[in-house]
Amino acid sequence: xxxxxxxxxxxIATAVTMTAAxxxxxxxxxxxxxxxxxxxxxxxxxxxxxxxxxxxxFGGVMAIQHLxxxxxxxxxxxxxxxHLSLVLGAGVLITGSIWAKASWGHWWVWDExxxxxxxxxxxxxxxxxxxxFSIEDREKQARYASVFAVTAGAFVPLNFLAVRLAQAYxxxxxxxxxxxxxxxxxxxxxYLSLLGMALMYVTLxxxxxxxxxxxxxxxALRRKLAGDDAVAPVGRTAAPTLPTS
Amino acid sequence: xxxPAAETPRAAGAPTxxxxxxxxxxxxxxxxxxxxxxxxxxxGLELRAPQAVPAMALFSITTLVVFHFxxxxxxxxxxxxxxxxxxxxxxxxxxxxxxxxxxxxxxxGLDGFLLAPTDRTAMLVAKAxxxxxxxxxxxxVAVPAFALMLLGPSPPLSAYGQLAALLxxxxxxxALVGTMVGAMAxxxxxxxxxxxxxxxxxxxxxxxxxxxxxxxxxxxxxxHSVEVRWLLVLGLYDLVFGLLAYALFDYLIED
Numbered sequence: 001x002x003x004x005x006x007x008x009x010x011x012i013a014t015a016v017t018m019t020a021a022x023x024x025x026x027x028x029x030x031x032x033x034x035x036x037x038x039x040x041x042x043x044x045x046x047x048x049x050x051x052x053x054x055x056x057x058f059g060g061v062m063a064i065q066h067l068x069x070x071x072x073x074x075x076x077x078x079x080x081x082x083h084l085s086l087v088l089g090a091g092v093l094i095t096g097s098i099w100a101k102a103s104w105g106h107w108w109v110w111d112e113x114x115x116x117x118x119x120x121x122x123x124x125x126x127x128x129x130x131x132x133f134s135i136e137d138r139e140k141q142a143r144y145a146s147v148f149a150v151t152a153g154a155f156v157p158l159n160f161l162a163v164r165l166a167q168a169y170x171x172x173x174x175x176x177x178x179x180x181x182x183x184x185x186x187x188x189x190x191y192l193s194l195l196g197m198a199l200m201y202v203t204l205x206x207x208x209x210x211x212x213x214x215x216x217x218x219x220a221l222r223r224k225l226a227g228d229d230a231v232a233p234v235g236r237t238a239a240p241t242l243p244t245s
Numbered sequence: 246x247x248x249p250a251a252e253t254p255r256a257a258g259a260p261t262x263x264x265x266x267x268x269x270x271x272x273x274x275x276x277x278x279x280x281x282x283x284x285x286x287x288x289g290l291e292l293r294a295p296q297a298v299p300a301m302a303l304f305s306i307t308t309l310v311v312f313h314f315x316x317x318x319x320x321x322x323x324x325x326x327x328x329x330x331x332x333x334x335x336x337x338x339x340x341x342x343x344x345x346x347x348x349x350x351x352x353x354g355l356d357g358f359l360l361a362p363t364d365r366t367a368m369l370v371a372k373a374x375x376x377x378x379x380x381x382x383x384x385x386v387a388v389p390a391f392a393l394m395l396l397g398p399s400p401p402l403s404a405y406g407q408l409a410a411l412l413x414x415x416x417x418x419x420a421l422v423g424t425m426v427g428a429m430a431x432x433x434x435x436x437x438x439x440x441x442x443x444x445x446x447x448x449x450x451x452x453x454x455x456x457x458x459x460x461x462x463x464x465x466x467x468x469h470s471v472e473v474r475w476l477l478v479l480g481l482y483d484l485v486f487g488l489l490a491y492a493l494f495d496y497l498i499e500d
Contacts, residue, residue, distance in 0.1 A: 148443075151425065
């Protein structure tokens with residue numbers, strides 16, 4: 001399957017949507033009465049977080065497919081999805097921290113259940129790559145990684161529930177969450193930004209899939225042309241390698 | 246360890262064998278029989294050559310001493326006491342989890358089990374029950390030690406009954422997650438690194454539920470009763486991870 005076919009269109013759509021969303025966020029959306037200009041980070045932070053979590057769940061769904069079919073391509077899809085979500089997740093934690101410093105005066109606030117839940121999920125997924133790396137057998141690596149991805153995917157909602165319960169009664173929520181009480185003029189930039197982030201995720205996912213496919217095809221071609229000895233074997237890696245056909 | 250029931254594999258429910266000749270299809274071993282046999286093996290091993298439980302118990306008492314010096318307190322109560330207890334128990338559990346599959350992996354026990362004509366869920370159930378038993382044994386030592394060494398004014402006896410309920414629910418969750426993580430980690434090169442890194446975030450809801458639930462039990466003054474919702478959180482966690490482990494465990498010992 002070719003992943004590179006619609007990359008240009010997707011890239012342009014992503015760039016246009018993101019530019020439009022940020023333009024609207026800065027010039028159309030009203031200033032927040034309490035937080036002022038700093039509230040603009042909301043249009044980056046929250047969509048990024050939602051997309052990252054959806055990416056983790058998508059990785060889990062692909063992992064289920066991998067366990068059911070045993071097809072190595074699903075493992076690659078799951079790996080790329082989780083890998084990208086981890087990168088976005090780091091962005092979520094950094095933007096969240098900046099926002100917390102600006103509006104609450106501290107770099108990290110334990111009272112905010114969404115942020116804390118996200119940190120736990122991030123820490124859990126951070127073990128995905130080390131675990132893959134420490135299993136040498138390719139087939140076993142893929143299977144175990146899929147089991148992990150499914151477990152962690154199911155853990156995400158459970159964790160959010162538990163963390164929210166732990167704080168719901170002891171600390172009153174100071175700020176409304178993104179889904180509740182958003183004025184109409186903030187909704188349009190927010191949803192557009194969400195769409196832009198989702199498009200960016202899909203685009204990046206496709207780029208990485210294309211890259212992985214191309215390099216595995218390149219290896220196969222080299223091996224065919226120059227013989228098996230000319231191509232160095234793949235070393236130990238956390239990334240799945242496709243069977244070269 | 247005398248369980249006469251386990252000696253009779255042809256107990257009620259076993260399908261009648263087609264024949265006992267060498268060409269006969271392998272007789273399917275019912276789940277209960279397999280679980281009993283595996284559990285007997287696990288507990289027998291631990292009783293004959295105690296390894297995991299003494300190490301875990303010793304570790305938990307050492308951790309309590311560490312807490313005494315690190316916190317620089319002779320007595321703790323309330324939130325702090327609850328936290329100290331659960332950190333101690335959780336870290337002790339990590340030791341048990343990383344040892345859980347090692348003997349089977351190194352001595353070929355898993356291969357032997359895979360050759361047996363039985364459901365692989367039997368291994369999950371037996372290992373989880375064994376880990377649960379180990380945790381319970383450790384807690385029988387660690388909780389009184391904690392009460393004697395660090396806990397402030399002694400709570401009423403009824404508090405210990407409720408603590409036992411919390412411990413049972415939390416242990417079930419730790420046992421289920423621990424069995425999965427242990428089975429996963431034993432195949433990696435860096436087993437002892439992977440276990441805590443993976444199990445601790447996964448067990449975070451258990452920590453939240455049990456620490457929040459325990460805090461009023463060990464407070465100096467208070468109702469000394471567990472809020473029901475923490476029991477529900479732990480119960481829900483056990484249910485979800487029970488189902489997940491049931492669905493996924495087969496893939497972890499497929500070789």
